[in-house]
Amino acid sequence: MAQSIEKLNRIAIEPVTRVEGHGKVTLLLDDRNHVRQARFHIVEFRGFERFIQGRPYWEVPVIVQRLCGICPVSHHLAAAKAMDGIVGVDQLTPTAEKMRRLMHYGQILQSHALHFFHLCSPDILFGFDADPQIRNVIGVAAKHKDLAVQGVMLRKYGQEVIKRTAGKKIHGTGAIPGGINKNLSITERDELLKDLAQMKEWGLGALKLAKDYTVEHLDWLADFGSFPSNHLSIVREDGAMDLYHGRLRAIDAEGNKIFDQVAVPRYIDYIAEEVRPWSYMKFPFIKSLGAEKGWYRVGPLARVNTADFIDTPLAEEARREFMAVTDGKPNNITMAYHWARMIELVHCIEKIDELLHDGDLQGEDLVLKGERRPEAVAIVEAPRGTLFHHYKVDENDQVVMANLIVSTTSNNEPMNQAVRKVADQYLDGHQITEGLLNHIEVAIRAYDPCLSCATHALGRMPLLVQLFDSRGNLLDRKTR
Amino acid sequence: MSNTITFSIDGKEIECKAGRTILDAAEENGIYIPRLCHRKGVSPHGSCRVCTVIANGKPMAACTTPVTPGMVVENDAEEVTAMRKAIIEMLFVEGNHFCMFCEKSGNCELQALAYRFGIAAPRYPYLFPHREIDFGHPDVFIDHNRCILCARCIRTSREIDGKEVLGFVERGPRKKVAANAEHGLRETEIAVGDEAMAACPVGALMPKHVGYQVPIGKREFDHEPIGSDIEKEAKASTK
Numbered sequence: 001m002a003q004s005i006e007k008l009n010r011i012a013i014e015p016v017t018r019v020e021g022h023g024k025v026t027l028l029l030d031d032r033n034h035v036r037q038a039r040f041h042i043v044e045f046r047g048f049e050r051f052i053q054g055r056p057y058w059e060v061p062v063i064v065q066r067l068c069g070i071c072p073v074s075h076h077l078a079a080a081k082a083m084d085g086i087v088g089v090d091q092l093t094p095t096a097e098k099m100r101r102l103m104h105y106g107q108i109l110q111s112h113a114l115h116f117f118h119l120c121s122p123d124i125l126f127g128f129d130a131d132p133q134i135r136n137v138i139g140v141a142a143k144h145k146d147l148a149v150q151g152v153m154l155r156k157y158g159q160e161v162i163k164r165t166a167g168k169k170i171h172g173t174g175a176i177p178g179g180i181n182k183n184l185s186i187t188e189r190d191e192l193l194k195d196l197a198q199m200k201e202w203g204l205g206a207l208k209l210a211k212d213y214t215v216e217h218l219d220w221l222a223d224f225g226s227f228p229s230n231h232l233s234i235v236r237e238d239g240a241m242d243l244y245h246g247r248l249r250a251i252d253a254e255g256n257k258i259f260d261q262v263a264v265p266r267y268i269d270y271i272a273e274e275v276r277p278w279s280y281m282k283f284p285f286i287k288s289l290g291a292e293k294g295w296y297r298v299g300p301l302a303r304v305n306t307a308d309f310i311d312t313p314l315a316e317e318a319r320r321e322f323m324a325v326t327d328g329k330p331n332n333i334t335m336a337y338h339w340a341r342m343i344e345l346v347h348c349i350e351k352i353d354e355l356l357h358d359g360d361l362q363g364e365d366l367v368l369k370g371e372r373r374p375e376a377v378a379i380v381e382a383p384r385g386t387l388f389h390h391y392k393v394d395e396n397d398q399v400v401m402a403n404l405i406v407s408t409t410s411n412n413e414p415m416n417q418a419v420r421k422v423a424d425q426y427l428d429g430h431q432i433t434e435g436l437l438n439h440i441e442v443a444i445r446a447y448d449p450c451l452s453c454a455t456h457a458l459g460r461m462p463l464l465v466q467l468f469d470s471r472g473n474l475l476d477r478k479t480r
Numbered sequence: 481m482s483n484t485i486t487f488s489i490d491g492k493e494i495e496c497k498a499g500r501t502i503l504d505a506a507e508e509n510g511i512y513i514p515r516l517c518h519r520k521g522v523s524p525h526g527s528c529r530v531c532t533v534i535a536n537g538k539p540m541a542a543c544t545t546p547v548t549p550g551m552v553v554e555n556d557a558e559e560v561t562a563m564r565k566a567i568i569e570m571l572f573v574e575g576n577h578f579c580m581f582c583e584k585s586g587n588c589e590l591q592a593l594a595y596r597f598g599i600a601a602p603r604y605p606y607l608f609p610h611r612e613i614d615f616g617h618p619d620v621f622i623d624h625n626r627c628i629l630c631a632r633c634i635r636t637s638r639e640i641d642g643k644e645v646l647g648f649v650e651r652g653p654r655k656k657v658a659a660n661a662e663h664g665l666r667e668t669e670i671a672v673g674d675e676a677m678a679a680c681p682v683g684a685l686m687p688k689h690v691g692y693q694v695p696i697g698k699r700e701f702d703h704e705p706i707g708s709d710i711e712k713e714a715k716a717s718t719k
Contacts, residue, residue, distance in 0.1 A: 058690075062581045066581065166696075176692050
C-alpha cells in the first residue's frame with residue numbers, strides 16, 4: 001500500500017462500463033509511475049438492510065429482490081429460504097423445493113447468458129484493444145449475428161422459466177415463507193420442454209467458445225489480472241456443486257480446505273466483514289486467516305474450484321477438462337471465470353431438463369408451517385457468487401435486523417487485486433491510454449460484478465478518466 | 481302511483497325502482513360507476529368521491545344520491561373522468577402506496593382503478609407521510625401507509641360483524657383508523673375471519689402470514705379491469 005498518498009499521481013476511470021451498475025477505478029502512482037495503490041470504488045448507496053426494518057417477514061422476499069433487475073431471483077430465494085427458517089420449516093415439500101430450484105436454474109441461465117453474450121463476448125471476439133465503437137453487443141450483432149441471437153434466446157428461455165415459477169419474468173412472487181405459491185402445469189412444462197434441446201446445443205456452443213478462447217490464450221491469460229486466492233461457495237453434503245442449497249466450503253489457492261461443511265447459520269463464526277472508508281462496499285474475509293489474507297473469491301470460478309464434482313454429465317465432463325488445465329489444483333486465472341460460467345450455464349440447462357421430467361413439479365402440496373423462530377440465515381449461490389441473507393424478526397412479525405452479504409462484496413478485494421495487477425502491466429507513463437482502460441475493464445468484467453447489488457445503485461454515466469499529479473493538478477482527461 | 485322511475489345515464493334511458501341510488505341503479509343496468517368507499521351490504525359513506533357523476537348538471541356522489549324522475553346523469557364524460565383521475569392520484573400521493581412489493585397488488589381496488597384509468601404516475605408531488613403500522617395483533621395488522629380512509633372496515637365491522645373495534649380518530653391530515661383500545665388491535669376482538677377483513681379495498685387492514693399466496697395470474701384484477709364483472713353481466717343479459 002502507498003505510504004504517502006499526497007505524493008502520488010491519481011488516475012480515475014469512471015464509470016467502468018459493461019458491468020451491472022457503475023463504479024470507478026482510481027490508481028495512485030508513485031514518482032516513477034508504478035502503481036502503488038488500486039481501488040475499485042463503488043460510490044452509491046441504497047441501504048436495503050435499513051429500510052426493510054419494521055416490515056413484516058413475509059414481505060421480505062418480494063421487497064429485497066428490488067435490489068436488482070438482473071438477478072432478483074437470487075435475493076427472492078435467499079430471503080424466502082431465510083423466511084422458511086423464520087416460520088420453522090427446515091424441509092420444504094418436494095414440489096416447493098423443486099419449483100424454487102427450477103426458478104433458480106432459470107435465473108442463473110439467463111444471467112450467465114446475458115453476461116457472456118452481451119457483456120463479455122465483445123472482448124473475446126474482437127480483442128481487448130478493439131475500437132469501443134465495435135467492441136460492444138451491437139458490434140457482436142453486426143459481425144456474429146448467430147451468436148447474438150443465441151444470447152438473446154438463451155436469456156429469454158431463462159426468463160420464461162422464471163415467469164412460470166415466479167409469475168413474472170422480473171420481480172415475481174413465487175417463493176413464500178414455507179414454500180411456493182404455484183406448481184408447474186403440464187402446459188407450462190410442455191412449453192418449456194419444447195425449446196430445451198436447442199438451448200442445450202447453444203449452451204454447449206458457448207461453453208466451447210469460452211473453453212477454446214481460454215485454452216488458446218492460456219499463457220497470456222495465466223498472468224492477466226490473475227493471482228492466487230482462497231475460494232468459497234456452498235457445496236452439497238457429498239461435495240457436489242449445488243447452487244440452491246448446501247454447506248459452506250472454503251479452500252486455499254492450492255486446494256487445501258480452510259473449512260468444510262459449515263452449517264449456514266454458523267457463517268458468522270467463519271466470515272467477518274471489514275469496512276474501509278473509501279467504499280460503501282464492505283470487505284468480507286475468513287476470520288481464521290484475518291483481513292489481510294482471508295479474502296476470497298466467489299462465483300463460477302470459485303464454485304468449479306470448490307466442488308468435488310458436478311452431478312450432471314455434460315457439465316461434469318466440462319469441469320474435468322477445466323480442472324485438467326491446472327492439474328486438478330484450483331484455477332486462479334481471472335479470465336477463467338468465463339469458462340467456469342459457461343460450465344455452470346450448461347449445468348443449469350441439464351438441471352432444468354431433469355426437473356421438467358420430474359412429476360413432483362405438478363404436486364399440490366405447496367406450503368408448510370412450523371413453529372416461529374426469531375432468527376434465520378440462508379445462502380444461495382447467486383450467478384455472481386455466494387449470497388448470504390440473515391434476518392431477525394420480533395414477536396410482532398416485524399424485521400428488526402437484516403444483513404446481506406452479496407457476491408460482488410465478497411469479490412471486492414479480488415477485483416482490487418485484479419485491477420492493480422493489470423494496471424501495473426499496462427500503465428505506460430502517466431498517459432491514459434485506451435489500452436489501459438480496456439484491460440482494466442476486462443479484468444473487472446470477468447467477475448461479472450453487480451454494483452447495484454453490492455451497494456444497490458442504478459444508473460449510467462459517460463466514462464470519465466482523470467489523471468492528476470501529486471499536487472492535484474489535472475494532467476490528462478479523457479471521456480468516452 | 482308507480483314504483484318505477486325513469487332517468488338517463490350518458491343518454492341511455494334507464495328504469496329503476498324509486499329510492500335507488502344512482503350507483504345501484506347504474507349497476508343493475510350493467511353500467512359500472514367507479515367507487516372505493518362504497519361496498520355492497522353496508523351503508524353508503526360518500527367520502528371518497530370516486531363515484532362522482534354529473535347529475536342534473538351538478539357533480540354528485542353516485543353512491544349517496546337517489547335517482548329522481550327524469551334525472552340526467554353523466555358518467556362516461558371527459559369532465560367526470562378528469563375529476564375521478566385527480567381524486568385517485570391524490571389518494572396515491574397522500575399515502576405511501578408501493579405497489580411493487582405490496583401484498584395487495586393484483587387484488588387492490590386503488591391500483592386496479594389506476595390501471596382502468598390508465599394512470600401511469602400521479603401528477604401531484606408525493607407527500608411521503610410518516611405513518612404507523614399496528615403489528616401487535618397475532619393474526620391481523622393495519623398498515624396506515626396504505627389506508628385511504630374509506631371507512632369500509634369501520635362500517636363493515638359495526639354493521640356486519642357487530643363489533644365496535646374500529647373507528648376514526650384525529651382530523652384533517654392526521655385522521656386515521658384506530659383500534660377501539662388503548663394499545664392497538666391486540667386489545668380488540670377483531671378476528672381474521674371478520675367480514676371487515678375482506679372489506680379493505682387496499683392493503684391497509686390485512687391478515688398476517690399469508691401474503692403473496694395467490695400467484696400472479698390468479699389475482700382478482702390480473703386479467704380484466706375492475707368493474708368488468710358488472711359490465712359483463714349486462715352484456716350477458718342483453719344477449
